[in-house]
Amino acid sequence: MSRILVIGAGVGGLAVGARLAVRRHDVTIMEQGARVGGKLHTYRRDGFAFDTGPSLFTLPAVYRDLFLKTGAPLEEAVDLQPVEPGFGYHFADGSNVVVPGVDPARAARAFGEAFGGSAADDWRRLIERGGQMWRLTREPFLQSPLDGWRTLLKVASPSAVRTVAPRTTLRELGREYLADPRLRQVLDRYATYSGSDPRRAPAVFATIPYMEQTFGAWHLGGGVGTLADALAKRCDERGVDIRLGQDVVEVVMRDGRAAGVRLASGDVCEADVVIANVDAHHLYQDLVKDPAARKPARALEKATPALAGFVMLLAVRGRTPGIHHHNVWFPADYDGEFDAIFGRAPHAAQDPAIYACVPDDPLMRPNEDSEAWFILVNTPRNGDGREGTVDWSAPEAAEAYADHLLALLAARGTDIRDRILWRELRTPADLERTTRAPGGSIYGSSSNGPRAAFQRPANRSPVPGLFLVGGSAHPGGGLPLVGMGAEIVADLIPRA
Numbered sequence: 001m002s003r004i005l006v007i008g009a010g011v012g013g014l015a016v017g018a019r020l021a022v023r024r025h026d027v028t029i030m031e032q033g034a035r036v037g038g039k040l041h042t043y044r045r046d047g048f049a050f051d052t053g054p055s056l057f058t059l060p061a062v063y064r065d066l067f068l069k070t071g072a073p074l075e076e077a078v079d080l081q082p083v084e085p086g087f088g089y090h091f092a093d094g095s096n097v098v099v100p101g102v103d104p105a106r107a108a109r110a111f112g113e114a115f116g117g118s119a120a121d122d123w124r125r126l127i128e129r130g131g132q133m134w135r136l137t138r139e140p141f142l143q144s145p146l147d148g149w150r151t152l153l154k155v156a157s158p159s160a161v162r163t164v165a166p167r168t169t170l171r172e173l174g175r176e177y178l179a180d181p182r183l184r185q186v187l188d189r190y191a192t193y194s195g196s197d198p199r200r201a202p203a204v205f206a207t208i209p210y211m212e213q214t215f216g217a218w219h220l221g222g223g224v225g226t227l228a229d230a231l232a233k234r235c236d237e238r239g240v241d242i243r244l245g246q247d248v249v250e251v252v253m254r255d256g257r258a259a260g261v262r263l264a265s266g267d268v269c270e271a272d273v274v275i276a277n278v279d280a281h282h283l284y285q286d287l288v289k290d291p292a293a294r295k296p297a298r299a300l301e302k303a304t305p306a307l308a309g310f311v312m313l314l315a316v317r318g319r320t321p322g323i324h325h326h327n328v329w330f331p332a333d334y335d336g337e338f339d340a341i342f343g344r345a346p347h348a349a350q351d352p353a354i355y356a357c358v359p360d361d362p363l364m365r366p367n368e369d370s371e372a373w374f375i376l377v378n379t380p381r382n383g384d385g386r387e388g389t390v391d392w393s394a395p396e397a398a399e400a401y402a403d404h405l406l407a408l409l410a411a412r413g414t415d416i417r418d419r420i421l422w423r424e425l426r427t428p429a430d431l432e433r434t435t436r437a438p439g440g441s442i443y444g445s446s447s448n449g450p451r452a453a454f455q456r457p458a459n460r461s462p463v464p465g466l467f468l469v470g471g472s473a474h475p476g477g478g479l480p481l482v483g484m485g486a487e488i489v490a491d492l493i494p495r496a
């Protein structure tokens, strides 16, 4: 039995904790905050409930495997519900399309009926390509420890490399397959699922719509955040010791290997293995003190950080006609948003895509005649205005931006302003403060550029006995990938 200390009770920390506990390790999780889940959280107030982080649950197989292998099926732990229809998309020319939650063929038909021309065939062909990419990359890349560019060689044959097209961007793939510019906007948006710019993210991101439409878009009754509670409960049942309010300030080293952690209180907790579920930047900048062990920090400095998000939680009176569970209002100039976020002079985009999650879930609203709206708009990170950041700390700026976005939504045909009972805002500065994600980046470093995915911090650090799990480490962010990362890390640690 090894004594394992996990820093952070985000999804990755909880998932790896549960997996290691059933392998008979002695697991303790130290969380600086007052609750588990990190970015995954359902916020409740006055009978309204909002997912303040993940609102879309995809690839449930990852968590089915985790829950089954740690004791009992996922379906017994959370209320897994298919989202049908999946997305309502609204475009700047006034056109709309409602896309089914599962089945690429039905999605293609919906696009064909809404856009005409070759839209149905185009989407079907694109998703087929996404499926081919998925089958080639899932096992050797997403479900294996990172091995730099050598990982790509595992994909093997020249024809496989042609299919994955590592030097083609998602934008270029969209141009190749999709004649309708609205379909290209839909595809571009999948780059933001990893906090990236479609003009620089690799074509392999076409695996995301493939995965979403093939394995379904899911909701968890009561909020996606209930997954965090279910994971914590599973950890508890397996004997994992979760300690809240424990701020780790240092990874303690002995004889060149990780030997425990030091807390802000000064206490030292010894361990045989330390697993960091904190952002990799925070780990290598702040917690690893030995300069020789900080090598990955240099690569992180060179990477483009992932975008951040501006969140509005709106308690709304009445019901909104034509609203779906997931809704996106696209701007006329989508590139304007990516220029604002990743350009030389970052600023909050004035005409961004607006995403709203409005679950038709009785557990997330006080009565039938109300709606809980979670609105998310992509933004630059929080900071002092330098190096791609924007200062989000001024409350007036956040309030003014919220007013602007609601007016924009009204101009795009959905005016809910006079039905808002109350609103709360969450800026990138808030996310940074509550979860220690540098700048409030949603996903650590972005996948901008063909090398980015291979340069993400590996699960095994250069320090013996120190491992990384979570959205800023391999294989990346989002609930499915974080769950896959937890399995990789659990497999790296010798069985007790």
Ligand SMILES: Cc1cc2nc3c(=O)[nH]c(=O)nc-3n(C[C@H](O)[C@H](O)[C@H](O)COP(=O)(O)OP(=O)(O)OC[C@H]3O[C@@H](n4cnc5c(N)ncnc54)[C@H](O)[C@@H]3O)c2cc1C
Binding pocket: 007, 008, 009, 010, 011, 012, 013, 030, 031, 032, 033, 036, 037, 038, 039, 040, 052, 053, 054, 055, 056, 057, 058, 246, 247, 248, 249, 277, 278, 279, 282, 309, 311, 376, 431, 434, 435, 436, 437, 442, 443, 469, 470, 471, 472, 476, 477, 478, 479, 480, 482
């Ligand atoms: C607004 C938003 C929307 C999103 N939407 C989706 C979505 O729809 N679907 C999806 O799949 N994903 C989505 N994501 C991404 C998803 O939330 C993350 O990829 C995932 O939850 C990250 O999990 P993690 O394991 O990296 O841990 P994190 O959530 O980053 O948690 C890390 C934990 O470590 C703790 N910690 C940090 N430093 C210390 C320290 N020094 N000592 C002790 N504890 C520490 C933090 O408090 C935190 O609890 C979204 C995220 C955000 C913010």
